[in-house]
Amino acid sequence: MKQEILDAIETYSTIAIYRHEKPDPDALGSQAGLAALLKHNYPNKTIYMVGEEEPSLTFLTKMDAVDNSAFTDEDFLTIVCDTGNTERIDGKGWQHGNKLLKMDHHPNVEPYGDTIWVNTEASSTSEMVIDFFLFAKDKQNWEMTTEAARLLYAGIVGDTGRFQFSNTTSQTMRLAAELLEYPIDTTELFTRFYETDEKMMRLKGRVLEEFELTEEGLGIMHLTKDLLAEYGVTVNESSALVNIFSGTVGLKAWVFFVEEDNQYRVRLRSKGPIINEVAANHNGGGHPMASGAKASGEAEIKEIIDELSELCKEYA
Ligand SMILES: [Mn+2]
Structure with missing residues (x-):
């Protein structure tokens, strides 16, 4: 598989690298880390990074402004990183390449592409890129650069929550260690990663003060329009608050x-009870421990609270 990928990379003089919409550090780290490796090791090739800019992560990397028409009449290879299904690919033109390569660590629900390299054991797609780099180093003397190392390290840090999540394996550590051979400023990286706007910091304080914890072990927080407006935080930005009281004993x-x-966005999280059925009952869905739903008004909010309370009560 890796040989097939390396052959494809060597064959094409133009390579376009994509990743999923609303990118996280792993999407950007694997995309831009791979791009940096290709630019360094094949200075005569043209490498594009495609996708919308993510304002909160421009300290990691910036996209190339690419006109879709640049892709339609030229031979090129397309690589899509960290994206399980084609619907989530950010940017146009990915279908027009001569060869399509999927590189991902999510379950292979939609096996798109001519060459598919999926490794669900990998913590992150960035980890897979390092794995691939070591192969290419062995076969074609690829060199790592500090910039590529910084991007790939950021990707691993993002998807493993600083090496805390259960997806962190001995292999993750070994591959991350390869990167620390290069002078990455990890202090700067961690600072940028985990710093928060003052308005958001103040709102976190408010949430910690005001969330309700029921006898059954259900935590409830209402973010009204007025409250968000008071702090100048948008509905999308408020998603960063969802785990802030998760460490509460008894929750x-x-x-x-x-x-x-004219409705409520409902964000559900769990440390045990399976909550995605509740989400499915209310125009939503998701993972067993993390889902989203919608509520039309106070009556449906009460229904959701009742259903969740019941689950918490049943869960020993
Ligand atoms: Mn990922």
């Missing part, structure tokens, strides 16, 4: 009701 599951124009 089993929790829910945020975020008021929008």
Whole structure:
């Protein structure tokens, strides 16, 4: 598989690298880390990074402004990083390449592409890029650069929560260690990663003061329009608050009701009870421990709270 990928990379003089929409550090780290490796090791090739800019992560990397028409009449290889299904690919033109390569660590629900390299054991796609780099170093004397190392390290840090999540394996550590051979400023990286706007910091304080914890172990927080407006935080930005009281002793599951124009966005999280069925009952869905739903008004909010309370009660 890796040989097939290396052959494809060597064959094409133009390579376009994509990743998923609303990128996280792993999407950007694997995309831009791979791009940096290709630019360094094949200075005569043209490498594009495609996708919308993510304002909160421009300290990691910036995209190339690419006109879609640049892709339609030229031979090129397309590599899509960290994206399980084609619907989530950010940017146009990915279908027009001569060869499409999928490189991902999510379950292979949609096996798109001519060459598919999926490794669900990998913590991150960035980890897979390092794995691939070592192969290419062995076969074609690829060199790592500090910039590529910084990007790939950021990707691993993002998807493993600083090496804390259960997806962190001995292999993750070995591959991350390869990167630390290069002079990455990890202090600067961690500072940028985990710093928070003052408005958000103040709102976190408010949430920690005001969330309700029921006898059953259900945490409840209402983010009204007025409250968000008071702090100047948008509905999307408020998603960063969802785990802030997760460490509370006795908490089993929790829910945020975020008021929008004519409905409520509902964010559900759990440390045990399976909550995605509740989400499915209310125009939503997701993972067993993390889902989203919608509530039309106070009556549906009460229904959701009742259903979650019941689950928490049943869960020993
Ligand atoms: Mn990822």
